[in-house]
Amino acid sequence: MITNTELHKKGNQFPSKIISCKKEVDTLYFNTDNGVILQLTVLRDSVLRFRYATETNFETDFSYAIDKDASRGYNFLTADENDEVYIVTTSKLICKIDKSDLRIVIYDALDNTIVLEEELGFHWEENYEKGGNIVKMSKVAQNGESYYGLGDKPVHSNLRGKRFENWATDSYAFGRNTDPIYKTIPFYIGLHHKKSYGIFFDNSFRSFFDFCDERRHITSFWAQGGEMNYYFIYGPKMNDVVASYSDLTGTPELPPLWALGYHQCKWSYFPESKVKEVAHKFRELKIPCDAIYLDIDYMEGFRCFTWNKEYFPNPKKMVKELSDDGFKTVVIIDPGIKIDKDYQVYQEGIENDYFCKRADGPNMKGKVWPGECNFPDYTNPNVRKWWSGLFKELISEIGVKGVWNDMNEPAVMEVPGKTFPDDVRHDYDGNPCSHRKAHNIYGMQMAKATYEGLKKYAYPKRPFVITRSAYSGTQRYTSTWTGDNVATWEHLWIANIQAQRMSLSGYSFAGSDIGGFAEQPTGELYTRWIQLGVFHPFCRTHSSGDHGEQEPWTFDEEVLNIVRKFIEIRYQFLPYLYTAFWRYINEGIPILKSLVLFDQDDQQTHNRTDEFIFGEKVLICPIIEPNAKGRRMYIPKGNWYNYWDDTKLVGGKETWVDADIDSMPIFIKEGAIIPKYPIQQYVGEKEIDELTLDVYYKKGREKSELFDDANDGYDYKKGRFSLRSFNLVGKKKELIIQQFKSGKYITSYKTFKMRLHGLPFNVTKIQVDNEEIAFEDVKVNGDNTIIISKEFTELHILEDS
Numbered sequence: 001m002i003t004n005t006e007l008h009k010k011g012n013q014f015p016s017k018i019i020s021c022k023k024e025v026d027t028l029y030f031n032t033d034n035g036v037i038l039q040l041t042v043l044r045d046s047v048l049r050f051r052y053a054t055e056t057n058f059e060t061d062f063s064y065a066i067d068k069d070a071s072r073g074y075n076f077l078t079a080d081e082n083d084e085v086y087i088v089t090t091s092k093l094i095c096k097i098d099k100s101d102l103r104i105v106i107y108d109a110l111d112n113t114i115v116l117e118e119e120l121g122f123h124w125e126e127n128y129e130k131g132g133n134i135v136k137m138s139k140v141a142q143n144g145e146s147y148y149g150l151g152d153k154p155v156h157s158n159l160r161g162k163r164f165e166n167w168a169t170d171s172y173a174f175g176r177n178t179d180p181i182y183k184t185i186p187f188y189i190g191l192h193h194k195k196s197y198g199i200f201f202d203n204s205f206r207s208f209f210d211f212c213d214e215r216r217h218i219t220s221f222w223a224q225g226g227e228m229n230y231y232f233i234y235g236p237k238m239n240d241v242v243a244s245y246s247d248l249t250g251t252p253e254l255p256p257l258w259a260l261g262y263h264q265c266k267w268s269y270f271p272e273s274k275v276k277e278v279a280h281k282f283r284e285l286k287i288p289c290d291a292i293y294l295d296i297d298y299m300e301g302f303r304c305f306t307w308n309k310e311y312f313p314n315p316k317k318m319v320k321e322l323s324d325d326g327f328k329t330v331v332i333i334d335p336g337i338k339i340d341k342d343y344q345v346y347q348e349g350i351e352n353d354y355f356c357k358r359a360d361g362p363n364m365k366g367k368v369w370p371g372e373c374n375f376p377d378y379t380n381p382n383v384r385k386w387w388s389g390l391f392k393e394l395i396s397e398i399g400v401k402g403v404w405n406d407m408n409e410p411a412v413m414e415v416p417g418k419t420f421p422d423d424v425r426h427d428y429d430g431n432p433c434s435h436r437k438a439h440n441i442y443g444m445q446m447a448k449a450t451y452e453g454l455k456k457y458a459y460p461k462r463p464f465v466i467t468r469s470a471y472s473g474t475q476r477y478t479s480t481w482t483g484d485n486v487a488t489w490e491h492l493w494i495a496n497i498q499a500q501r502m503s504l505s506g507y508s509f510a511g512s513d514i515g516g517f518a519e520q521p522t523g524e525l526y527t528r529w530i531q532l533g534v535f536h537p538f539c540r541t542h543s544s545g546d547h548g549e550q551e552p553w554t555f556d557e558e559v560l561n562i563v564r565k566f567i568e569i570r571y572q573f574l575p576y577l578y579t580a581f582w583r584y585i586n587e588g589i590p591i592l593k594s595l596v597l598f599d600q601d602d603q604q605t606h607n608r609t610d611e612f613i614f615g616e617k618v619l620i621c622p623i624i625e626p627n628a629k630g631r632r633m634y635i636p637k638g639n640w641y642n643y644w645d646d647t648k649l650v651g652g653k654e655t656w657v658d659a660d661i662d663s664m665p666i667f668i669k670e671g672a673i674i675p676k677y678p679i680q681q682y683v684g685e686k687e688i689d690e691l692t693l694d695v696y697y698k699k700g701r702e703k704s705e706l707f708d709d710a711n712d713g714y715d716y717k718k719g720r721f722s723l724r725s726f727n728l729v730g731k732k733k734e735l736i737i738q739q740f741k742s743g744k745y746i747t748s749y750k751t752f753k754m755r756l757h758g759l760p761f762n763v764t765k766i767q768v769d770n771e772e773i774a775f776e777d778v779k780v781n782g783d784n785t786i787i788i789s790k791e792f793t794e795l796h797i798l799e800d801s
């Protein structure tokens, strides 16, 4: 293995002294005596980009990760120098570049403390075998520093003390600490002295991160090719670090609301009668469900864009019938195209030269489900265009609503490395390269092409895509799941960690195979998994099928009832989740918040793994052990209501929480206003004529939001959304709620049903917009419910003295 920081390692080369510096608008160029160039760009007051070239010049500046709409612009920028250093100052940061060796130290501009300090800084080793450099960077780990992020790594939340590799890998039945697995998100967050920053190493080659593993106080990262090219993102709030990273690499558009419902999947449901039987059972047993998936067996010999006519004689009719019953059909599409001269997709690929090639010319050939296959080069824009077009029939004719991209690491069977050989050629959008560079972004470009096809043919509805492999930025196009997990308790822990980590890594729309893909969960494990899964942005049961059944009714009556209850909870929380999604797409705020992100100043949160905040105000902690009647958990600072019985709890400590099999620890932050839908069997089943608001009294102030729109389509982009923000002010004998409205969308509901929790006084008077309302109209003191027009501006609930 290549090690980065061992000084003795022969071959490391370092920049020498700076001989010149020039500034062009927001970019500075530093040239060293031995020919190294540092390009430092100030993207924003808190975001700096560092790029290094070792020979004459830089590569073409091209990235799949960076969003074309990423913000640029700063309030303040000066460049200075003294005898030792150049000094670049923004309103947030001071960056000093050592004249003798190009090493960098970054300070917080407000208090002059060190945020990030280089150890060896940039260095490199020539790669005589493959060409180019192995590019390296090492930093000093500050006292008490912890590290987070890196996408789907199935390890403890704090990455300190470990080394990681980024190389997208099909990892059937991976386990705790397996590395690498499916995704490559080379973005981490450091936290020390209550300050947080991020590093995004935008290099798609195989890369490594070492957090004080090789040497105790050193953090380093390196890649087997390409440029040292990274972004430094300052917080100091972790929330702002993630938001800035999301701004840089993008967020998705809103998904159709049904995509946030419950999904049922298996490898595979076939024939048609089986699909219908499963769908029918959901309705019969009244378990809400929005989507059903067809895995590879729906195809004719695993040929993408075909149907097995024996199992599915009339797909259009089936999809229509499912749709009439509220089910959206999602189908799998893999990258491998069967080599079969009678198969049209293959013919088109050959005729137009769309497949990836080996270095010496022949098409890349590999075995996957259909047998010997060729693989489209999704890094070629023409290929992506062709691929997008292939979805026309599935989407506009047959009525499929979502597409599931699997095997796109890319996975190849029966070969060493389980993927393409290094010499395979890619277009890389006009920057031809080998698979060493394109591997980690291959799945992303496939998902992008799929998304573009769906978007076109689903219009004016929104597309839904899910991918297994991903690189930074893939969140712009598609949701994702965590791959082939196992039905074990350890994997329930992993699922929880991964969903949180993905959220912290800018990729909120993620979830695990509920119940485990491989092997068979007990009813208890399945129940505990559903309880967690309904609080993940993507919520789907999936299993490999060869280990028995995994539908909610295949365990026993008790499991069925609990599973139904929790899926119903998810459907009730949909407007709350949708609002969190909207904040995510607009502001880059992660939907799941690990406790460290929620309260980084509280040292207790730095090494927590299980507890997290769902949206803004709901604290969740799954039960991840068998035979539990509850568990110990950390309640973050603040006051919380137990969701189940409204008892109040003061945070800032560990505590035991009861949670028998039909329950789990759920707490609501005081002052929260949580919007809820009635239970529906699928999104849109009912016209919502009244929206419930669960109002949790707090002494003091709290702000909550509610976002609504048509739940599909693009009108929200033209201002046809409804955003309500609620200011709650609680006093000793009074509760005031003010509402501020914006947007042009008219919601279907006309009234709010407010359920008041934890009022410390007896209500004797209610005023809406300065008018008293009669008590007959409301049910206060009985079940503490008030029904009120959605148009109210100010509500006073009080006890008259």
Ligand code: MIG
Pocket (backbone or CB within 6 Å): 266, 267, 295, 296, 332, 406, 407, 468, 483, 484, 517, 542, 543, 544
């Ligand atoms: O080699 O399509 O992760 O979700 O059910 C297995 C069959 C291929 C792996 C995916 C899994 C899917 C399965 N696929």
